[in-house]
Amino acid sequence: MTRIAPAWLSDPGTRAVMDALATRGGDDCARFVGGCVRDALLGREALDVDVATRLHPAQVVEALSAAGLKAVPTGIDHGTVTAVSRGRPVEITTLRRDVATDGRRAVVAFTDDWAEDAARRDFHLNALYAEASGKVFDPTGRGIDDVLAGRVVFVGDPDRRIAEDHLRILRFFRFFAWFGRGEPHAAGLAACAASAEGVDRLSAERLSAEMIKLLSAPDPAAALRAMAGAGVLERVLGRPGDVDRLALVAPRSDDPLVRLSALWPDDPDFVAAAARRLRLPRAAWARLEAAAVLLALEGEVDRAARRLIYEVGAETARDQALKSPDRAASEAVLAMAARWTPPRLPVGGRDVARLGIPTGPQTGAVLKAFESEWVADDFPTEGVAERLSAAVSRVRGSEP
Structure with missing residues (x-):
């Protein structure tokens, strides 16, 4: 006889759910099922705890309500009710058999046969059940062996x-x-x-x-x-x-x-389109698009790493570095991103105005010229006023 003893088995939240169901349908009316049982056999922590039951959804709701537990009809047409007990969600599904399927959706009928429920599941290692005592049931006769053998x-x-x-x-x-x-x-x-x-x-x-x-x-x-x-x-x-x-x-x-x-290839246009096709969140596809660039550092490595981090941000620099076949450049960027915080531009529009530049496009041109030289010179902290004056002169000198 195989037994499991994971922490969730004795958790007050799960115990309250199992007790509520047993009060309505008897000790053998509900068992833990699927991934939580599989993970317990492997000594892994389960992310979710699921329960299978002979009780029909309406009976599950009645049992939970009678015990003072919250019942959420998350998939009641397919037999699923989620109990919320002491802050823990426990998904409870009535034993089922498939009546009709089309490759995407199934029409199901409820059953009280554990073997029939197991027969409609995908893999042996997911067709495992456990009583509240921890005793494991393996209706296919192969689930436990498959879990342990991988x-x-x-x-x-x-x-x-x-x-x-x-x-x-x-x-x-x-x-x-x-x-x-x-x-x-x-x-x-x-x-x-x-x-x-x-x-x-x-x-x-x-x-x-x-x-x-x-x-x-x-x-x-x-x-x-x-x-x-x-x-x-x-x-x-x-x-x-x-x-x-x-x-x-x-x-x-x-x-x-x-x-x-x-x-994916280092092709930002393709990656952005592919990520959108998969309907990834906007933040995710934007990150993937930014990462789809082959890392290339020119000149002294640490200096180039700082410039990259300043220009694209630490996250994008790390993403590019992790994919790079150039291990030296990659390690330089990762190390720099871990210890260096890009400085803020030390000048702004008010500083430019004090030098006689009117607010408008010229201000932006001066700040851009200053920033370009400041970054190229590795973010110096001295001589800022002189550098800004030089940027003003360059912009004025470029005017027609």
């Missing part, structure tokens, strides 16, 4: 599972990145390759969410190579991904946006 294997026929929901193609590679060891399961990989065009039917938001989760894995390179070989990665990214560069960048940064940037 195997990501579809429940039942892989082609059928993918036909039910094309998102499972991306989930196959995402779960392999996080939990897989060795080579991807051959039958599952072949099914993903055969149905790769199904990715085109998924929404941009679902594509980007899965990619960000995949790229957040400790080492996503092997999963991405398999994804590329199956013809899936190009469909997500809009062109073949540079997995070799990603493999070099991944150990240096766990930031999924830096890793995504490494997969």
Whole structure:
């Protein structure tokens, strides 16, 4: 008999939810399910705690309300109610079986059969359940072994599972990145390759969410190579991904946006369009666009690093540096960004006005001329007044 004993199992919030359900339907009416059980077997902290139950949604709401717990109907048509207990959200879903699917959405019917619920799940390692006592149930008979062996294997026929929901193609590679060891399961990989065009039917938001989760894995390179070989990665990214560069960048940064940037070419226009196509947040695609430049430092390295940081900002400089094949330049920029804060321009419009320049376009021209020389000279703190006077003279001398 396999048991788990994670911290969330004895958490007052989760205990209150399980007690409320048991009061309504008996001790065997609810079990923890999926990722939280899998992660507990691996000794990992679960991000979310989910529960499966024989109770129907209306009964779940009644049970929670009777116990004084908040019930939120987050997906009640598909059997899901979210309980909020002592600040902890717990997603509770009625046992289900699929009635009809179209590759994106499923029509479900409720059931009281744990094995039937397990049979509709994607992978054995996600088809695991645990009682409130921590006793683990493995209806497919393969879930525990697959978790411990690092195997990501579809429940039942892989082609059928993918036909039910094309998102499972991306989930196959995402779960392999996080939990897989060795080579991807051959039958599952072949099914993903055969149905790769199904990715085109998924929404941009679902594509980007899965990619960000995949790229957040400790080492996503092997999963991405398999994804590329199956013809899936190009469909997500809009062109073949540079997995070799990603493999070099991944150990240096766990930031999924830096890793995504490494997969794309150093072409700001393409990257901006691709990021918008994936409907990434504006701040994310703007960051990716700024990072899509090959790092090039001219002259003395530290001086050039300061200039780059001043001109593009520390975040963009770091993003460019992390992707750079020039390790010396890269390390110089990263070290400088960690210890140096760009100074503010030491002069402003009032300083220019005191030198007899009227407010208007000339003021901007003087400040631009001053800044250009000040940056080129490595941000000197002395002789500021003299430099500003020289900038005024240059601007006046350039007038017709």
